[in-house]
Amino acid sequence: MTPARDQPLAPLTNLPPPPQLPPEDPSLVLPAEIIAESRRTITRGLLRIAWAPALILIALWYVLLVLYVAGGSPTYWGLGALASLAEPTLLRTIMYQLGFTSSGLWMAFLLLPVGATVLSLLLLPLATAAIAGMNPRRHLSEAGFQREVATRITAVLMIPPLLTVAALPITVLLGVPQPWSGIGAGPLTALALAVVALQLTWVSIRGWVTAPRVLGIQSAAALETTARLDRDLDKRHAAALKVLAQDRRHLPPTPGTPQAAGALTPRGATTALALILRSSLTWVVPALMGLAWIVFGITDIVVTFSGISDLELNPGPSPLRWQALAAGLPLLGLSLLAIAMTPALAGLLSNGMRSQVTDQRTYPSWAHRARVNPWEQRVVNLTGWLNALIVLGATVVLGLALVLLDAVNGLAWVWMTLNVLVIAPLLGLAAAAAMRTGLRDVLYGPAGRYMRRDTEFALVAPDIGTRTERAEDPAVRAEMRRRLQEQDGDHSLEIFDLDTAGDRLWVDDSMPGARETQIRAVDIARGQLPDFGADDSPFAAPAHAGARRERHEAPSRQHDIPGSVADLREA
Template sequence: MPSPPSHPLPPLTDLPPPRELPREETHLVPPSEIIAESKRALTGRLLRIFWAPGLVLLGLWYVLLILYVTGASPTFWFLSGLAALGDPMILRSAMSSLGFSSSGLWTAFGLLPVAATALSLALVPLAPSAIAGMDPRRYLSEAGFQREIATRLTAVLMIPPVLVVAALPLSVALGLPQPWNGLGAGPLMALSLGLGAILLGWVLVRRTVSAPRVLDLDTAEAVELAGRLGRDLDERSAAAQRALAQDRRHLPPSPGTSAASAALTPRGALLALAHIARASLTWVAPAAAGLGWLVFGITDLVTTFSGITQSDLTQVSAPLQWQLVALGAPMAVLVAFGVSLAPGLAILAAQNQRRLVIDQRTYASWAHRARVNPWEARVVSLTGWFSAGLALLGLTATAVLLALLGAATPVAWAGIVAGALVLTPLLGAGASAAMKSGLRDVLYGPAGTYMRRRTPYALVAPDIGTRAQRAKDPAVRAALRQRLQAEGGDHTWEIFDLDAAGEQLWVDDDEPGARDTVVRAADLAQGRLPDFGGDGSALTGGGDGPRGEYRSEDLPGRHEIPDSVTGLRKR
């Protein structure tokens, strides 16, 4: 983070709506501003470092396989293992009663995790496409850009385990042949632990595919440190601007603009729900996995001891009745709908805080922002309260309906109480945390629509070909030449170097609507070069020869105008 100014900045209020910036064409980004040589090179880099995420994924698959095997009845497996210390045949009998065989387990543990890890390896060529088109300048901070790189790469590698864990309950519901004959307490406990394993695996894989490791970039911490402590003032300023850009999306939005009511539109509601759901993966999901393990583990223990004489413990009744699913699913949808509108409702309730705003700038520190912008602090706080209240209301309505239908089981009551006491407050905290960083996205859209962070790069990898091939693209060189001319200053030698790399770049100003590439292609097709010498020039056919060339006795000597920049330099 850049060092704070030595003197306090004057407050800014009543700011006009931010101006949207035009989106640049990615196919015209010059090669010097592209991080990776090509998608193929990026794929090769990922394959070379795949051993680290591969080991994490291999361990994750073994954990999921163990949970699947023991999930049929964890307590029964544990008791059978203890009894097998005295008589190994008891363990074989337990495996047979639960639908497993020794050969099948050996084969599964020897092949399935390796094959599943190889499936993630096969998805590596898809990963570069997920990050190739990213523009670092459209992210507010270097840390945010690098986090997004790691998140996208992790999402590609984690597709197989996430799909397997999500599809397992569906396969049980469809009655597919497997040891799980129903979603009893044991399978539900295994699913809870599987969710926890997925979350832990995600974090570990994300660490192994960080942006500095994949793209060979400086870490965000190093850039921030250089922006604070760099010795050279120019380098320190450049590093500070690269570490963090100023957000142009001020809060509260200007009255009467589209941003003022964007939170209650379908797009704003979906964005709010996406931000809150993403924050819930950090705030709510780990606690839900732990509560599921605790509640269903105790239930499986009680069920096993109460039915210890049964020959097939996979046939025990499910602790959750179908009425709970029939009521819980629509209620969850209604709660999600209400949570998506929570920021919009909070904005309406915080209107009286507008006049208390001291500064509308976006400060990196939340404590500073909350102090100078009470409106934003109130909206963030109310979003959390509204979200928690809606979740509590949904749980209460579900409990009442289950009681009226007589379908409430002890496990259902335990889950409802645990959700009300633990998960509901965490959902509120997660919603507030999501709006601290995402409220501007909900109201305005992405930060990159209104600003460009100063960074050496504008693209991760070319969409087609390589950087070397892009350097030969006439359209790219023409765009770069125009940019240098528009910047002002003395760029003569840079333009000379650019022109010397290939054919000259010129435009016939007399041709209406002409583009560099169109005019150049037409001139080259006719064998014409630009008019460097005017009348009488050999380059324009101005000589006295039959085809406009000079006669041999009149050939210019040392004063001849060269036909390229290279020739000019040789003189």
């Protein structure tokens, strides 16, 4: 017999807007709810496993260096290498013609990969800071939290190569002296391969710096296995709550609420654009870079053979003409703005599907959600179609502009054809995939605003000090006492142990504001110290009769407690 808690719930419709939960103070997170002992502990753990990312980064830098050297004209280098089999000095001649020297290449290949990798490793404390403040309870799933941890660490380690590849074409356009004299077909071929190398490196490093390996927690896959197959029903139920929380952001949003127009706000539009661009890294960029390598590689072959009789590198005119840039850059900006607004337009066009929604609850399976929520399915599909139409429209407008500017050539026609046949459909698929998982982020914002996942951890690492030191913080112990008082049952012994562990944090409940844990901090900021030992002090524990009698009988053994910081210094 299936337990009642494992049975599916009845469909839910006409749900009210979900309330936003108040944010927690990270400084009051209990020590038992913190994953790592300290930020320094995480950094040391990252250093212990950094050998694998270091090897991957060294390999990446060697690939980038080879692409930079050969990027002037890959075909010319290839022909020179073949010709050097018969005449070894020819390769050296080609090297000098392309602006390189043998000593410079030796120094670059010996020092640059290692030095750049060391620079990435020096950024590991920044990676620790990027994940230390994360709250696992604000993530909808354990897999999402662990994936975000790995992504943030990878992003920090990849900062040097990403900035290098992004800055290289800018330096060429600015005329910085270097072997690349312009952005011709050869350099564009090398840049396309460099982007592919960056993506492969990103995936490799992210697969290594996983949250279980860095933080020592249970993997999401193992936790999901426990939630599905464990024989203990209570353990299985607890694991299921950790694996995935119920998303409170129902679709469609309640009419008349701010969430109903969330996609029209700057935050919603920016979120939509970021989600679509991030999805494009998987759907569009690999295909685009592959096509760029083929097209520009063929162009480089044609240019090289056309000037091979001179035995000199003739890069030819750059495929990126100024007319194309002048017309394409403003058009690109308008296209990005239109892409950011596609979820809002898709939502308006899908209002007629609201009455067909049979269940507004969020299900993990997209097939299930699409079956019970036709409105969400319609918005997702329309967003994909609208993005594809934007690419088609931008391509047509760009083609007309190039014709009017008399700047169209064979290469431009090739790229416009590829945009229509390949890039537009792929961008539509990328946008649809992004909205399947991110439409609620566009309309409502992050899931953590409306829910807290049932997991034992609420912080990765303390911002100051260690987890052990936090247990001695009076404000944290006051928070522990407050939680014990709110729990059912008799916790007097736990509260007594907590109070006797250090300064007494509990006060007379009859005093105004006595339950405020910040009262001590305010007094200290004013230069006044609370008198814990004086009679009738609201901060003192109620002493028993024997202790009071002993205090009055032996006044000589009493010590005056300073009433201010100044008195304490004078004493």
